[in-house]
Amino acid sequence: SYELTQPPSMSVSPGQTARITCSGDALPKQYGYWYQQKPGQAPVLVIYKDSERPSGIPERFSGSSSGTTVTLTINGVQAEDEAAYYCQSTDNSGTYNVVFGGGTKLTVL
């Protein structure tokens, strides 16, 4: 079955830049999406279609795509950005099959 691979954890200091990667064989042809989830809350979409930012999401959140990897970048990380981040995409099977990455726990030191 298709998988998206993320690092399980990452730590950054406030004001630094966090880059979270997500790798999958279908990503050159399928869009990547990113969600932020804080404990006890529903996920929040922070990036869609690789690099688009929904209204209301701070400009410090950005996305990019290169080959089989999509990347979520958070510039000037703030304490409130501490959360789990999940990438999401679909495979190339031709059927609708949504896959999430395993998630990356971002800790702000």
Next chain:
Amino acid sequence: EVQLLDSGGGLVQPGGFLRLSCVVSGINFTTYAMSWVRQAPGKGLKWVAAISGDGDTTYYADPVKGRFTVSRDNSKNTLYLQLNGLRAEDTAMYYCANAQGNYWGQGTQVTVSS
């Protein structure tokens, strides 16, 4: 304001069934494909099922095929998930969301245990 209100979760024995509901307001419900996503305790997000805006087309993740059924009543702005043949591994928080991912419910907890 867009609102998605999940309900219907609870404690059920293995082999039992539940029907989850998601009432949507603030958007033109008929124009949105919808999804169900679940999250086991302490684990990541897993896509469960999706349905087209007109309800004619449905999709399922392999672990739930043949046991779960997604449906919708556009006259009631409501999305459903019928869960049959429940197993311990189905224990999770279940979220409804639109397929684009920008609107989510608060989740409803399903616990399968004897």
